[in-house]
Amino acid sequence: ISYLDAGESHGNSLCAIIDGIPAGLEIDESFINHLLCLRQSGYGRGGRQKIEKDKIEILSGVRFGKTIGSPITLKIKNNDYENWQDIMAPFATYTNRKQITKPRPGHVDLAGYLKYNRNDLRDCLERSSARQTAIRVAVGAICELCLKEAGVEFYNFVSAIGKVKANVNYANLDEIKNSANNELFCPDKNALYEMKKTIDKAIENSDSLGGVAEVLISGAVAGIGSYKWDKKLDARLALATMSVQAIKAVSIGDGIENAFKYSSEVQDEIYYDFNSKEYRRYTNRLGGIEGGISNGENIVIKAFMKPIPTTRKGLRSIDVKTKETSVSVYERSDVCATSAASVVVRAAVAYEILNAYLEKFGGDCMSEFKRNVENYKEYLKTK
Numbered sequence: 001i002s003y004l005d006a007g008e009s010h011g012n013s014l015c016a017i018i019d020g021i022p023a024g025l026e027i028d029e030s031f032i033n034h035l036l037c038l039r040q041s042g043y044g045r046g047g048r049q050k051i052e053k054d055k056i057e058i059l060s061g062v063r064f065g066k067t068i069g070s071p072i073t074l075k076i077k078n079n080d081y082e083n084w085q086d087i088m089a090p091f092a093t094y095t096n097r098k099q100i101t102k103p104r105p106g107h108v109d110l111a112g113y114l115k116y117n118r119n120d121l122r123d124c125l126e127r128s129s130a131r132q133t134a135i136r137v138a139v140g141a142i143c144e145l146c147l148k149e150a151g152v153e154f155y156n157f158v159s160a161i162g163k164v165k166a167n168v169n170y171a172n173l174d175e176i177k178n179s180a181n182n183e184l185f186c187p188d189k190n191a192l193y194e195m196k197k198t199i200d201k202a203i204e205n206s207d208s209l210g211g212v213a214e215v216l217i218s219g220a221v222a223g224i225g226s227y228k229w230d231k232k233l234d235a236r237l238a239l240a241t242m243s244v245q246a247i248k249a250v251s252i253g254d255g256i257e258n259a260f261k262y263s264s265e266v267q268d269e270i271y272y273d274f275n276s277k278e279y280r281r282y283t284n285r286l287g288g289i290e291g292g293i294s295n296g297e298n299i300v301i302k303a304f305m306k307p308i309p310t311t312r313k314g315l316r317s318i319d320v321k322t323k324e325t326s327v328s329v330y331e332r333s334d335v336c337a338t339s340a341a342s343v344v345v346r347a348a349v350a351y352e353i354l355n356a357y358l359e360k361f362g363g364d365c366m367s368e369f370k371r372n373v374e375n376y377k378e379y380l381k382t383k
């Protein structure tokens with residue numbers, strides 16, 4: 001499958017066209033809208049979320065509630081467009097209202113200004129804004145619906161905000177699932193309290209915070225991915241994760257901590273489960289992928305998010321028109337969006353997992369896809 005998405009943060013709407021989703025997939029709009037709503041929530045979000053109420057509109061590729069094999073067109077309206085039409089409509093008459101000339105360190109402003117030869121930094125920040133992630137979540141939700149039918153489930157949560165780290169029990173899927181009900185999607189209630197306090201402090205100091213957003217995937221069969229460098233599952237998940245705004249590092253399982261340990265403290269030892277007829281591991285420190293191929297354990301992806309670059313107090317910068325030293329411009333912004341990022345990373349990796357599944361199992365239609373997955377699961381029990 002592939003998709004292309006478009007839309008400016010304060011433009012008319014966000015949209016995407018997805019190609020290659022098998023025919024016959026039942027589209028549960030409420031599931032897509034649930035994930036859109038989850039992405040909009042989270043302690044530390046900014047004023048924009050009070051304006052938007054993201055809701056999916058499907059313009060093509062679905063009839064009587066099911067996909068028909070043709071490209072699926074998705075749209076999410078930007079409510080805020082109403083307040084920006086005079087400068088964001090494609091043929092608006094020129095005015096320098098809200099023109100930006102003082103780039104924010106850490107944002108795309110300056111690099112985009114140089115690359116695309118614009119005069120107004122708004123031309124660059126509009127597309128790179130994390131508003132884009134709303135449509136990505138909708139694409140990921142459709143991928144998830146398809147994978148759900150093959151027994152694959154996705155869970156997103158937050159394991160750190162700034163210096164506050166959560167104690168996560170990866171074996172307790174219920175605890176991880178329930179974390180979606182609290183304000184930061186954190187499975188550790190004690191850490192949640194401290195996380196909120198540290199966000200309050202950032203608000204007080206006109207600063208911002210990042211954190212660690214995680215995704216756990218259960219039910220993925222062993223054998224997804226490949227030896228080949230660009231087909232390796234971990235490489236593809238890393239690409240998807242790093243493409244999410246403000247994510248600056250990624251690990252599969254304990255990838256980062258493992259670099260500082262002995263091998264005996266890292267590798268996941270193997271046993272055979274005679275009941276389920278599966279090869280299992282005593283631990284899952286490698287996050288379910290070995291040699292670029294899934295091993296049947298839960299796949300765990302950790303995304304490390306830097307603090308949002310837009311801060312009320314600003315940072316030293318220059319005015320690109322005058323070259324005079326100045327302070328970066330303040331645009332309304334979130335203080336911490338790590339919980340939102342966990343929903344976005346979930347969507348980004350769902351797309352990659354579905355692609356890897358379709359490569360292995362084929363799938364012009366859902367019945368073919370599911371039959372091939374089931375046959376393979378039976379085969380695995382004979383090994």
Ligand code: EPS
Nearest residue numbers: 046048128129130131134331332333334
């Ligand atoms: C963003 C700036 C803010 C965020 C936005 C990402 O937008 P605005 O300037 O309209 O207040 O709220 O994120 C979203 C709109 C969203 O839906 O996640 C940025 O500069 O990246």
